[in-house]
Amino acid sequence: MKKSLVFFVFFLQFSFSQNIGLYSQFNGRYDFTFVGNTLNPVENSFQTTPAVLTSSSATLALTTNDVIESAYLYWAGCGTGDFNVKLNGTDVLATRTFSNTLTQGQSFNFFSAFANVTTQVQATGNGTYTLSDLDVSSFLPLHAQNRTNFAGWALIVVYKNTSLPLNQLNVYDGLQVVSQLQNNLDVTLNALNVIDNVDAKIGFLAWEGDSGIQVNETLRINGNIISNPPLNPANNAFNGTNSITNSNQLYNMDLDIYNIQNNINVGDTSALIQLTSGQDYVMINAIVTKLNSQLPDARITFPAPTLSCNVRQLQINYIVTNNNATASLPANTPITFYADNVVIGSAFTQNVIPIDGLETGTITVTIPTNIPLQFNLIANVDDTGNGTGIVNEISDTNNLFSLPIQLLASPNFNPLDDIVSCNLGFTKGIFDFSEYEGSVKTNSGHLSTFYNSEIDALNFTNQILLLNNFEALQTPKKIWVRIDDQQNGCYSLTTFDLLTKNCEPIVYNAVSPDNDGQNDFFFIEGLRDIFINFKLEIYNRWGRLLWTGNNNKPDWNGYSENTMGNNEAASGTYYYILYLNDPDYPKPLNGYLYLRR
Template sequence: MNLGENNITLGCENLLLTSSNATLNLNSNQIVESAYLYWAGSGTGDFNVKLNTVNITAQRTFSNISISSGLPYFSAFKDITSQIIATGNGTYTLSDLDISQTLINEQGYCNNRTNFAGWAIVIVYKENSLPLNQINIYDGLQSIPNALNITLNSLNVIDNNNAQIGFIAWEGDNVLAVNETLRINGNTLSNPPLNPANNAFNSTNSITGSTTLYNMDLDIYNIQNNINIGDSSALIQLTSGQDVVLINVVVTKLNSQLPDATIAIDSINQSCSSNVYTINYTVSNLNCTNPLSAATPIAIYANGILVGQTQTQNSIPIDGSENGQITITIPNNIPTDFTLTFVVDDNGTGTGIVTEIIENNNTFSQTISSWLPPNFNLLEPLTSCNEGFTAGTFNFSNYANQVLTNSTDTFIGFYETEADAIANVNEIANTSNYVSTSTPKKIFIRIENDHCFTITSFDLTTKNCPPIIYNYVTSNNDGFNDTFYIEGLRNIFLNFELEIYNRWGRLIWKGNNQSEDWDGEITIGQTINTSLAPKGTYYYILNLNDANFPKPLVGWLYFTK
């Protein structure tokens, strides 16, 4: 976007454009895989621009401060693959890149002749007629005038034919040619007359052949005689003895055939109260130039502790993948919430056995929470009066709320057996007037959370309550008070003894749990012709023969015919 070389041009703030265009012209058999927009300039940054009127906001930004002047410079990055694929060939205009105010406010840029702004698009495309190549893109913003070294690792060069290196650099001046070099593996690269060996950063464009790409370089060099078959690394060196040069992007194309293993957890199958997990996962070999060999090791870690190992079963082709499944047991000393990590190309010691294009993308982690049953409050036993042979009536409806300790848990129901509670069948309907025909008896409760259920219980018990004595007897067979009835006695106090006395203290009747209720008949000490007691007041002595009622109950009753 410079209208002239800033090393010889004054009035720099008036000689910068805010928009410019370039033409994309790929062949029909060249398919866009990725497209990256870079823009840069003097100052702290303008990170919102437009490309063909589409608003662009930087995804990543870079900054650099000149050692000699202390002035800041910036660059920005945006992945525009979808826009390039949608638009295709044609003219692309970048606009709204305006740093003029920066130059006005800080005249140091003009005084140092380091005023610039510009942009470029790096496109990675596929062409089936070409051999498999490894494309490395290195970006950032680093200044030279001294030396900049970049080491390319994870190479497996099998053919150096048409190997290339290219770069995007800013602020290079054609007239400054002091030790401006680009070297690979110690060999100086040149492309005369466009790029002499001593003037690598000279405002040129190797693609268009332009020598007036002011304050910017977009150059590509052939390096096939500077890298050897079998090389696993390469050293790139850039130098400048005088001119301030900012390296933004370095791209290499090598016929280096390597896999690139990645792994992802697809699903995790787990059970309640179990530390056994079955994991489905996928190993992929994407963005690579060689198949991934079978038996590539996979290590599984829980909070950094090795808990399982497996390996790929087959050779995974380029852009292919393989699904796998493994069942692992998490040690008891691992917390219930933990991080599960799968690492492909890891033999269990953190060491890989496969050379890959990218060595730091082999890991996939996921946080797991163990499924635990709900907690619950312990419930006190319920006690009611014995209604006969330990039967009782109970109200435990309020226990539905009392048993819960967590508001997110759900009370499901009450059950008479544990099997019913587990199966969630035969729920007790009447919990406020529940009759148990015998006690002690357990009542079971089912509680659920999002994944699990738990079963707890409480006891029903009965006690012998004081009997209620109805002391009026009318032996007229009208169905009311025909006998001496004592509520809460029979089948409860099984060993009771009841004695009836007349007003003179003579025993006239004696009974127990096997006897009928006294209906006025005299069965002991009869001295007159009739066996029915005369009308009047009588007295009873009731021995309950129960440890909780050691004293007999004594009172009067009135009998009438």
Template sequence: MKLKTLLILIVAFSMRCTAQQIELYEQFAGRYDFLFFGNTLNQGENGTGLPCTINTSSSATLALGTDDILLAAYLYWAGSGSEYPEISLNGQTIAPERTFALNFSDRDYFSAFANVTTLVEQQGNGTYTVANFDLTDIINGDTSDNLYCSNATNFGGWAIVVIYENNNLPLNQLNIYDGLQNVPDEVNITLPNLNVIDNQGAKIGFLAWEGDKSLAINETLRINNNILSNPPLNPANNAFNGTNSFTGSDTLYNMDLDVYDIQNYIAAGDTSAEIQLTSGRDFVMINAIITKLNSQLPNATVTAENITRDCRENKLVFNYTVYNTNSTDVLPAGIPVAIYLDGVLLATTQTQNALAIGESEQGTITINIPADYAIEGEITFVADDTGNGTGIVLETDENDNAYTLITNLLFLPEAVQPEDITVCLDAEGIALFDFSAYEQSLKNNDYETVTFYLSDEDARAANNRIYNTGSFAADENPQQIFVRLDNGSCFVTTSFLLISKKCPPVVYNYVTPNGDGYNDTFYIEGLRNIFPNFKISIYNRWGNLIWQGNNDVEDWDCVSSEQKVGASGTMVPTGTYYYVLELNDTDFPEPIAGWVYVTK
């Protein structure tokens, strides 16, 4: 299986840069191997007196085995000059996806890259032709006038790196490194991210440009200070000499597709290798290096999803899955999994079973969330982490263990205890309450909502909401109102009381009994239907009783019911009179006395 890309080197150096360092591009782990195929555009070896001309197309053959399964196919093309031309591969236009530039002795050279996996998957084994690769304006011409022909660095060519799977292969780690570095005189390249378990069958491949067969002056290729050779194709003193290790060809003019056995030059436990290329005269450019090493390692990864959130207890429940994919060995049981909230360790768990290559194991964990955390947080699950960033197993990829998701941490809103509301009974003996202001004043934040209910059960279920909060008639005294404060994720409930009471009556002291419909009688607000046992007496200024009433008698209309002021049944004269109001109520045991002015 293909591992995730560890590093993609996509850089755009100016055409005058010296070189682009060889770096790790991609890594594979499994029953994999690699091969090269490609061809030159040169018509002969440079520096042999041939005309300085170059082809615009060439062909090569891909021949994978019957049981080989293509995983990746990467096309590199290179030549003299500073341009990155589009080319065609079997009739399909190919544009550069990544580019490399090198300048040496005031001459520019280039390499370009494209992923052609889909095309090669579709066409399979057979002949591949690169065409429309036109460097004639740069290469062709009189050698005395041409910048490249004059020093025999005129070249062009292409190669495809193929990664394939075969179940009969051992478990291997394949690393692809690329860039553009050159000699003379010496170039040193460190190949990192190796994982050597067993050196059996270890090999290394080179894609190089502009090596000359006729130049073998102090030309050596070393790995870990050991000279590599493959005679007679690649002598120890002329490693890059226009050869193809896969076909045995020695006429791959000015390019090399070479593979070397390195099992005696690398050891189990190595994590890097040192490549050194020297040359006393030959101008050679290294474009890509591929290593194949025996590697049997698991690879622990994890995913997770939040399935429940408990507001009442600040808990989150997660389902998580630990995988052993992109691996070459069994993942043992007991692999730790650490769970972090915004980088702070919250909990740890571990796998229960050994996982074969491609297998996975599910689990569920409940996590207590600290009460002082914000509403939103970053939850990270990390496989093979004991809780301090360290693991217990070596893996094919140590950089893909974490899985992060953003989750809403469901915290209860802060409840504000509303004050009870007390109002007086009106003339009908009804109390109307206005608690509409609580809809805003009880909020802690604008995104919260406040709603009202007659029972706590309704408040929790958000059923039977009270809407007439501005004029609510209570059925009971006191009436308990329940409040639901909701922040969109969690809610709390609280309550307050609506209290209705009998208030002292309000006396309107002026009477104008002229029949105009205004103040024609002596009106006392909040009396009738509230104090049913009241008694009122009206006196003149000499203390003589002139009228008495109660709940069964209409309001005084300024007519005397006694013969103390004129004849009984006649209108009293203009003047000031006095009343004594006995409410006969336990809350108001004392009589209320005052004056009333009658005017016509």
């Protein structure tokens, strides 16, 4: 008998596998069926010469109104694997693989492979399906030693029909083992939503079960043994049968579907599958559940809101959907909006949203100032403001939608000092503020430009280009600086003032009034039109006042105002006293000058 060797050396037996987990979920008017066949000509326990075929066929026979939604192909066998097969002559390459190794003195490898063949099966529809080119022949001599030489294939076909009730259908897969050493296996099926257990059913795709081995072999769901006699007795669940075709000649594989209406309760969100085996070596590859589940499934999305510089008020145009649901979403379903983890607004759906329907809405929220410029904008439907909802849904894990947001802010800048230059007359001045082009910026990547007015700065017009020799015709004059962050399109404005001061005049103390155009007058640079109320006195060397001038008289040309007859002052040294009559210069300036004729 098969595995008698295993029985004697069970203490050396080890096995490795991949846990069964949810692969896909369907919500709506869906059901499923299995199509497949073994490649063993007879059960391997009874083979005198080990043999496994390379092809076999099975028939898909859906009703007229059944529409194929998805089709998943699984194939398996002894050995390390053959992952390129043909389905009805079309090459199929595995996109997911599973493996298991049984160690009992030496290693016995097993494999399973998966491919999504929905497009091909939809195109073919009902009819005969043949899997070919699955070759495990090189592994037969080894596996025949413990009667584990096998191969087979199966299609899990999910279909919809408008006459079906609203169901939730889950497909779980992996590769887990129950055997003599590991004589129990617990598999928890999560993501269930049992609203009504009427006509609930569960299907198993399993490999390597034997009809002739029934030592403590049971299948339980939520602690209750399930069976389907006479095809699947309570003490021999995995016995090479196909409950869709009622065949007991599906050698070393099982395609079995059980009604579990009385073994699962309304409100359950998970189910515990328990398998035991005192001798048989069984590998579970896929489990499918179908539960009557009339529930909505709220989801929310929104496009990135329009951003404006320095504006923390956002308009969110959101969309609430009820796709892939089995019931309408009620009105007044709460929606909460977050900036990171801070609640910034709330809303409610306005109408009942039907299956596959949607509703749009708009809300304006203000981002608090303590939220940084970069944050996650989150919308969570069916959320009362603390993460909990009021609607029983197919899934509560898809209610949240999040987008990263970078608020737009004007660039920072360094303050600029006013610039003071000498008054060139009537408060005119020449200024150099070229260094400010760089020093005003806190980011070298920003652009700084200069303008005569705020309007020009706002409109980016009439830019001041000559920064190192700028003439201000009148002061004080305000210069506007625009700092642009060209990445986000925001800008800042700042100003500084151009100021003039009355600088001390420069006296040119040589006079030669010969009308040659050079030094014909006593010239003092920076005096006229600056010190408007100045008074200038010229004295000879004996202290006699010869001439008095002010802003209304021309410069002294060497003539005396207080001399009878010839009023030409003779060549020589003279002295001046200059009263600027300016608060910055309370004391007069004095010095000498030289007159040459």
